[in-house]
Amino acid sequence: MKGNRSRNTRPELKVRSRLHSLGFRYRVDYRVHLCGLTARPDIAFPRRRLAVYIDGCFWHQCPIHGNMPVLNREYWRHKLELTAARDRRHEAALRADGWSVIRAWEHEDPAEVADLIAWALKEWVPDVHPS
Numbered sequence: 001m002k003g004n005r006s007r008n009t010r011p012e013l014k015v016r017s018r019l020h021s022l023g024f025r026y027r028v029d030y031r032v033h034l035c036g037l038t039a040r041p042d043i044a045f046p047r048r049r050l051a052v053y054i055d056g057c058f059w060h061q062c063p064i065h066g067n068m069p070v071l072n073r074e075y076w077r078h079k080l081e082l083t084a085a086r087d088r089r090h091e092a093a094l095r096a097d098g099w100s101v102i103r104a105w106e107h108e109d110p111a112e113v114a115d116l117i118a119w120a121l122k123e124w125v126p127d128v129h130p131s
């Protein structure tokens with residue numbers, strides 16, 4: 001999967017740093033083994049079963065910055081479709097396993113993304129999975 005999802009991008013680091021300063025602890029390289037696949041959320045809260053993905057604007061074709069390359073267009077269209085299909089599989093498998101999933105775009109304000117995650121952990125995601 002190398003290349004399809006870049007890790008430790010600037011927006012991701014900013015979201016993490018704000019979460020940390022708000023007192024939340026998370027896992028960065030956590031693997032969730034599900035039937036037949038392994039999901040690797042960008043930020044994971046295993047005890048709360050909350051998975052966070054910060055989607056890259058190119059790889060995930062955000063509506064604002066997701067420009068399809070002109071060169072080798074068919075190749076890229078196919079590759080990006082495979083990426084999107086894999087993401088849908090992973091998200092569906094996580095949800096089927098009782099996880100909540102938050103997706104944000106890398107162009108979103110990291111502070112707002114972190115605050116949304118903080119809100120979710122306080123108000124929305126049940127704390128029913130002791131570990």
Ligand SMILES: [Zn+2]
Nearest residue numbers: 057062065107
């Ligand atoms: Zn974007």
